[in-house]
Amino acid sequence: MIERLFEPAWAGGWAWMRRCWALAALACVLPRFGSVEDAYAASDMIFSRGPWFLADHVVLGPAAVYGLLAGCALCLVAVARGGWLFVPCLVLFLLMNWTVLSAEALSIKGSDRLLTQTGLVLLFSPARERDLRNAWRSETARWFLLVVYMALYGSTGWLKLLKEPAWWSGKVLANHLVHPWFGSRPLGVWVSAQPWLTIPMSWITVLAEALFPVLVLFRRTNPWILALLAGMHLGILLLMDLWRFSLVSVAGYPVLLHPGIAREIQLRWQAWRQSRRGSEDRPAPGVAGVGIPDAPGRSFLASTGRGGYPTAAASRTRARRPSHLPRRNRCPRRTPSDASPEPRATSPRARWWTPSTARSRSSARS
Amino acid sequence: MATTARNPLDHASVSRTPSRLRPLALVGLALLAGYYVACFREALGKPAPPAPWARQWPWLGWFGSWDFFTRLDERVTIIGAEARYDGGWTRVPLEDLFPTRWDSGPRYHAGYARERSSSPFFLDSERMKVLGAATCGRLPEPPTEVRFFQLTWKRRPGTASHDPPRNARRSELSRFVCGTPVHLPGGWRL
Numbered sequence: 376m377i378e379r380l381f382e383p384a385w386a387g388g389w390a391w392m393r394r395c396w397a398l399a400a401l402a403c404v405l406p407r408f409g410s411v412e413d414a415y416a417a418s419d420m421i422f423s424r425g426p427w428f429l430a431d432h433v434v435l436g437p438a439a440v441y442g443l444l445a446g447c448a449l450c451l452v453a454v455a456r457g458g459w460l461f462v463p464c465l466v467l468f469l470l471m472n473w474t475v476l477s478a479e480a481l482s483i484k485g486s487d488r489l490l491t492q493t494g495l496v497l498l499f500s501p502a503r504e505r506d507l508r509n510a511w512r513s514e515t516a517r518w519f520l521l522v523v524y525m526a527l528y529g530s531t532g533w534l535k536l537l538k539e540p541a542w543w544s545g546k547v548l549a550n551h552l553v554h555p556w557f558g559s560r561p562l563g564v565w566v567s568a569q570p571w572l573t574i575p576m577s578w579i580t581v582l583a584e585a586l587f588p589v590l591v592l593f594r595r596t597n598p599w600i601l602a603l604l605a606g607m608h609l610g611i612l613l614l615m616d617l618w619r620f621s622l623v624s625v626a627g628y629p630v631l632l633h634p635g636i637a638r639e640i641q642l643r644w645q646a647w648r649q650s651r652r653g654s655e656d657r658p659a660p661g662v663a664g665v666g667i668p669d670a671p672g673r674s675f676l677a678s679t680g681r682g683g684y685p686t687a688a689a690s691r692t693r694a695r696r697p698s699h700l701p702r703r704n705r706c707p708r709r710t711p712s713d714a715s716p717e718p719r720a721t722s723p724r725a726r727w728w729t730p731s732t733a734r735s736r737s738s739a740r741s
Numbered sequence: 742m743a744t745t746a747r748n749p750l751d752h753a754s755v756s757r758t759p760s761r762l763r764p765l766a767l768v769g770l771a772l773l774a775g776y777y778v779a780c781f782r783e784a785l786g787k788p789a790p791p792a793p794w795a796r797q798w799p800w801l802g803w804f805g806s807w808d809f810f811t812r813l814d815e816r817v818t819i820i821g822a823e824a825r826y827d828g829g830w831t832r833v834p835l836e837d838l839f840p841t842r843w844d845s846g847p848r849y850h851a852g853y854a855r856e857r858s859s860s861p862f863f864l865d866s867e868r869m870k871v872l873g874a875a876t877c878g879r880l881p882e883p884p885t886e887v888r889f890f891q892l893t894w895k896r897r898p899g900t901a902s903h904d905p906p907r908n909a910r911r912s913e914l915s916r917f918v919c920g921t922p923v924h925l926p927g928g929w930r931l
Binding site for chain 1: 754755756757758763766767769770773774777780781784785799800804805806807808809810811812813814815817819839840841842843844845846848850851862868871872874875878879896897898899900901903925926927929
């Protein structure tokens with residue numbers, strides 16, 4: 376059981392999360408440039424609050440805050456690109472960002488906290504690697520991210536469920552939609568007066584949040600609960616003035632999505648792009664069975680295991696993966712005897728299937 | 742946390758968490774989950790007195806607590822200000838003087854949006870003094886005195902509630918005589 380926690384799964388979601396996270400963080404940082412002299416480096420409105428006691432010791436001037444914000448933005452560009460700069464830039468970003476937040480001290484938002492918690496998970500994740508399209512990595516970091524999101528959605532859902540019965544009548548949501556700061560968007564104001572909308576929206580919100588910690592774990596329910604919550608965040612984005620939190624929350628979804636499903640989406644996307652290009656000489660990335668010239672019309676789903684892992688059995692020529700294959704997203708433990716009958720590309724860094732590797736496959740089979 | 746080992750017979754680069762790091766990862770996961778459970782229990786127990794650890798380090802639970810948009814709040818509360826010039830009171834456009842706005846509103850509304858917050862900005866007399874001094878300093882013509890009040894009225898779904906109705910309840914929060922020295926954090930003086 377514990378072994379399964381550490382087994383590899385497709386890691387391409389981390390590359391997507393890295394980019395989405397950096398974009399969401401950038402969306403949080405850039406608006407601060409307009410508030411430097413009024414809030415972050417104000418000479419007259421200086422506060423401190425536990426544990427943000429920076430102002431007790433040093434008061435940042437506008438030049439320092441502009442410099443820190445510019446540093447944050449530069450670091451985020453490096454984070455989005457990945458590579459060896461990823462970890463130092465992510466650490467630097469977190470330090471500089473919290474220095475700026477501490478200088479202001481009063482208005483540290485949920486999005487700032489979530490950004491930090493997911494950023495700390497990213498530090499220990501495979502997200503730093505540039506090419507993750509064909510990489511399988513330990514799921515440990517994904518488990519940490521899952522715990523963060525389970526706490527986020529689970530606690531807010533269960534608190535609504537246990538502490539506020541008015542959620543079931545839609546009254547709470549209707550009142551939030553006309554909040555003078557969070558709400559009061561024209562569409563939100565209109566929706567707030569429509570009980571036929573606010574009641575189902577409230578039920579969906581409470582149930583999706585409360586059930587998230589369980590439903591996210593199962594492959595069958597995982598994409599549906601994420602789609603439901605993505606819809607909720609889209610609703611928040613359209614109806615309320617909480618776009619920062621929505622962006623930061625959704626940034627983690629590529630990794631929360633079951634790796635097997637994420638892999639299938641990635642392969643479909645690549646196949647679609649390839650078909651648009653119409654280039655037969657440049658087939659899809661080097662996963663067994665994808666775009667092999669000697670197997671026309673074969674579905675890429677047939678080439679991968681449940682978790683998108685290219686299993687030996689799945690790489691045989693057939694239209695569909697048989698039902699007897701393991702349904703879990705695990706990398707089978709490979710031994711030399713397992714691997715030897717399955718010829719692979721000679722270079723471990725091979726990213727694309729070439730006609731020569733396809734030929735070597737077909738000759739080995741014969 | 743993970744080492745990469747490429748199997749030369751495989752296209753895919755595969756890595757697992759090294760066995761020596763696995764206990765560490767498990768302990769980390771357990772601690773993280775335990776921390777969130779403690780924060781949840783703390784939030785669930787409110788408004789009961791906080792647990793000893795939460796009393797000692799109130800911000801420790803804040804970092805992992807996701808208790809927002811939970812309660813039904815049917816009131817709108819906004820803060821207004823008036824400045825005294827030659828004996829008469831003039832309305833001060835606070836939102837223009839302090840234009841920065843977050844999702845939760847202007848800076849001088851901090852804490853108000855947090856449900857059952859124990860420290861909204863306007864209940865902290867020291868912070869209100871700083872706001873008073875800053876208001877005196879930012880007004881183009883310095884007044885002799887400023888006063889802050891809160892307006893409260895009932896929200897009505899279907900109507901944007903930016904403008905207070907005539908029957909909004911008004912209560913004075915504080916007064917500040919311009920020129921009074923104010924202490925900032927760290928002993929700074931305005």
